[in-house]
Amino acid sequence: MSWVKKLLIVCLVVFFAGILTIVALYFYVKNDLPDVATLKEVKLQTPMQVYTADGQLISQFGEKRRIPLKLDEMPPLLLQAFLAIEDTRFYDHPGIDIIGIMRAASVVMSSGDFSQGASTITQQLARNFFLSREKKVMRKIKEVFLAFRIEQLLEKDEILELYLNKIELGHRSFGVGAAAQVYFGKTVDELTLDEIAIIAGLPKAPSILNPIRSPANAKNRRDIVLTRMRAINVITEEDYRAALAVPITSRLHGAQITASAPYIAEMVRQQMVQRFGEEVAYSEGYKVYTTVHSKQQHAARLALQQNLYQYDERHGYRGPVAQLWQSELAKAETEQADSPQFTETDRPEHAGIVAYLSQQQGIEDLLPAVVLTVSQNSAEVLLAGDQQVTLQWDGLKWARAYISDERQGIAPKSAAAILAPGMHILVRQQDEQWRLSQVPAASSALVAVNPQDGAIQALVGGYSFSQSQFNRATQAKRQVGSNIKPFIYSAALEQGYTLASVMNDAPIHQWDDNAGIAWRPRNSPAVYDGPIRIREALAKSKNVVSVRLLRGVGIDASIRYLQRFGFAASDLPRNETLSLGSASLTPLELVTGYAVFANGGFLVTPYVVDKVVNDQDEVIFQHQPRLACNDCQPEPEQHVAADADISIATNGSEPEQSADNEQQLHALFSSLQQAEQPEEQTATALLKAAEQVISSQNAFLIADALTSSVWGGGDWRQGTGWNGTAWRAQRLKRRDISAKTGTTNDFKDTWLSGFTASTAVTVWVGFDDANRSLGRAQWHANLGQDQSAGAESGARTALPAWLDYMSQVLPDYPQNPLPQPTGLSSVRIDLASGLLSRSNDHTSSFEYFKTGTEPTQYSQNTVQHIRFDNDKKAEPDETELF
Structure with missing residues (x-):
């Protein structure tokens, strides 16, 4: 028995030596071990997300994509898949798996292969949070001690939850929630068995096993996971076989964007980085709720893009993207360079066209297509995904040749005059019909704000953010044309003019000694009505009347007055062209003035960030807008565009929020106005008032005059009827709309600004090259009366987008004419002289006046003097600058 005794002694010595070694190693690395208690307070880096006011996701910013989930939010099959492949005995071991270690050791001794892992999920969690991935013995020792500590600190479910949210899974996705989104565009509860197995197989080597980079590697790893799941009876044989047969289909998905507002997202990103710094803004999981409404934003984007398509079609087709092959019939007509994919003159195989299209990028709703065949009045084209569609004549007949911005070719008589087989073109769907299209050459911007508090309701800074990130709504200062006139007229009213004042609408000839030429500002069209009331002159956009009013007020006084609307003096030229719109403003600045x-x-001060909440859904910043409110508490010192718009919530609680910020503010304000209790009166005093920069009477008079720009005046039955420049807005059938068109010299910039009490909207259309004219569209024989021919102008070029947007948005706002403030009176005047009238027929009408400015004399006219425009259908809104 002596050998048994010796063996026992040796075993005891080895055992105690092992214990001593472990103790020695522990004390050796003890000071280098991080405090695992931090796992109790761990904050996973999550990206910043930007939402609309009604909770639709606009964008996501951050290097690491992560969607933190609770364990009970993850499907049980996903948990079982990870346990099957990574740590089958996870719920049984104390942090390290002795059996797994022995298995890995036997593999090393038998084959020298170190690829067999022995790390438990707890060890991987320790490595992911505290250690590197380098394969060194000391790192492994630290990993083991940390795993023991973690097991003592956390429950098994807590460890598994942290692991599944922390683990790197490729393509900047961290955690299973992000991986499901990135690889499959799904939430975890939507994953199929084969997709679960793919994700569970990624931790071993996410960079080379992911299904986007290597479908073959991903399939092999997926099959291993499925085999392990079958071996431990997690799945049935039937499910196992079915999952093995599924092909690998995966592509890179972004965040699940549900509202398209990239220009808004970039505005928010810049503000958040400026406020918090880039590292904090991108990693703390902030959720930023904007003032933008998803429905209004969608309407704004569609209105802007559709309007640019219409402008583009008026000016002609610029040709295909490329000519991929030449047909015998088209060789003489198509001399463009062949695509490098197809160097033969013969048509390639069908599969080759499909492969080519799969590599082409569309833009917005424009899809790449290849023309297969052309008949008399239609063409068959192939889209990506092997989808074949027909372009009917209604989707082709617009495409006469583009010659210049001023000239277009003859109307095409057949599809063959437009297209030929082998052309790579762009198409889009409109009203369930496919249509030949092209990327618009012109640019545009649309911005809508709530006049009551400055909240931006919708903003589109260009045709496509992917094409150009330049935000024309906030960055492009362009000449505003006749959109400046309401501000000039407002200054005139402040100086004693009234809407009934009669001005001389006659040509101006003024010699300029400095220039050595005469300055001759002209009406556009060149129609002069002689004596004309200010209301009618503004509605018809009479240039010479605007010049005369500027002279009456004075240039310096006018500039000082225009600064009240937030316009910078540096943007306002100190000469008489100011009255015609030579000032350069951004659409956001202009719409703020109209508000x-x-x-x-x-x-009011425009703002886009309503509130910011942290990853615990606690409000950390809440915007406090200054309201257009007579009964609110004024600021001690009022400044234009002050920067005290966001306050820190100190009580840690979230105030009551409404998805509709405007309705919330109006409801709050109305309830406070009607309340009699002292507590609610105190609350009223806490509301901040914006600075009142003009009198309520002046604002009402200009807004009311601008309704005449829409509805005109006079009596058409008596031959005295006239249209304002925005008469097309009558389509909305709203009497509470005020609007003004604007066009600059040579038709380089076109505008439409209009408003109700609930929304103020400005649209700009022009080229990014400020020297390029929008030109004119010639008569198109194929379109007949269904077209807009002539020079581009505010009424023709910008107003359609404004109309399309308003037609979608205004139904949500009941008709609400601007309330008439005190200090106004309404008297009947003679339409020819602007004096008081005793008549009660078409020669007279009621007019508003500031109390005390009403005319005191009666008109001596017994017969109305009738003036006829040279062209009643002309739209006098094209401003000429000379």
């Missing part, structure tokens, strides 16, 4: 007329004279 003053819509809200009774208050200058």
Whole structure:
């Protein structure tokens, strides 16, 4: 028995030596071990997300894509898949798996292969949070000690939850929630068995096993996971066989964007980085709720893009993207360079066209297509995904040749005059019909704000953010043309003019000694009505009347007055062209000025960030807008565009929020106005008032005059009827709309600004090259009366987008004419002289006046003097600058 005794002694010595070695190693690395208690307070880096006011996701920013999930939010099959492949005995071991270690050791001794892992999920969690991935003995020792500590600190479910949210899974996705989104565009509860197995197989080597980079490697790893799941009876044989047969289909998915507002997202990103710094803004999981409404934003984007398509079609087709092959019939007509994919003159195989299209990029709703065949009045084209569609004549007949911005070719008589087989073209769907299209050459911007508090309701800074990130709504200062006139007229009213004042609408000839030429500002069209009331002159956009009013007020006084609307003096030229719109403003600056007329004279500050919440859904910043409000508490010192718009929530609680910020503010304000309790009166005092920059009477008079720009005046039955420049807005059938068109010299910039009490909207259309004219569209024989021929202008080029947007948005706002403030009177005047009238027929009408400015004399006219425009259908909104 002596050998047994010796063996026992040796075993005891080895055992105690092992214990001592472990103790020695522990004390050796003890000071280098991080405090695992931090796992109790761990904050996973999550990206910043930007939402609309009604909770639709606009964008996501951050290097690491992560969607943190609770364990009970993950499907049981997903948990079982990870346990099957990574740590089958996870719920049984104390942090390290002795059996797994022995298995790995036997593999090393038998084959020298170190690829067999022995790390438990707890060890992997320790490595992911505290250690590197380098394969060194000391790192492994630290990993083991940390795993023991973690097991003592956390429950098994807590460890598994942290692991599945922390683990790197490729393509900047961290955690299973992000991986499901990145690889399959799904949430974890939508994953199929084969997709679960793919994700569970990624931790071993996410960079080379992911299904986007290597479908073959991903399939092999997926099959291993499925085999392990079958071996431990997690799945049935039937499910196992079915999952093995599924092909690998995966592509890179972004965040699940549900509202398209990339220009808004970039505005928010810049503000958040400026406020918090890039590292914090991108990693703390902030959720930023904007003032933008998803429905209004969608309407704005569609209106802008459709309007640009219409402009583009008026000016002709610029040709295909490329000519991929030449047909015998088309060789003489198509001399463009062949695509490098197809160097033969013969048509390639069908599969080759499909492969070519799969590599082409569309833009917005324009899809790449290849023309297969052309008949008399239609063409068959192939889209990506092997989808064949027909372009009917209604989707082709617009495509006469583009010659220049001023000239277009003859109307095509057949599809063959437009297209030929082998052309790579762009198409889009409109009203369930496919249509030949092209990327618009012109640019545009649309911005809508709430006049009552400055909240941006919708903003589109260009045709496509992917094409150009330049935000024309906030960055492009362009000449505003006749959109400046309401501000000039407002200054005139402040100086004693009234809407009934009669001005001389006659040509101006003024010699300029400096230039050595005469300055001759002209009406556009060149129609002069002689004596004309200011209301009618503004509605018809009479240039010479605007010049005369500027002279009456004075240039310096006018510039000082225009600064009240937030316009910088540096943007306002100190000469008489100011009256015609030579000032350069951004669409956001301009719409902010128009909001003053819509809200009774208050200058509100535009803002887009409503609130910011952290990853615990606690409000950390809440915007406190200054309201257009007579009963609110004024600021001790009022400044234009002050920067005290967001306050920190100190009580840690989230105030009541409404998805509709405007309705929330109006409801709050109305309830406070009607309340009699002292507590609610105190709450009223806490509301901040914006600065009132013009009188409520002045604002009302200009807003009311601008309704005449839409509805005109006079009596058509008596031959005295006239249209304002925005008469097309009558289509909306709203009497509470005020609007003004604007066009600059040579038709380089076109505008439409209009408002109700609930929304103020500005649209700009032009080229990014400020020297390029929008030109004119010639008569198109194929379109007949269904076209808009002539020079581009505010009424023709910008107003359609404004109309399309308003037609979608205004039904949500009940008709609400601007309330008439005190200090106004309404008297009947003679339409020819602007004096008081005793007549009660078409020669007279009621007009508003500031109390005390009403005419005191009666007109001596017994017969109305009738003036006829040279062209009643002309739209006098093209401003000429000379």
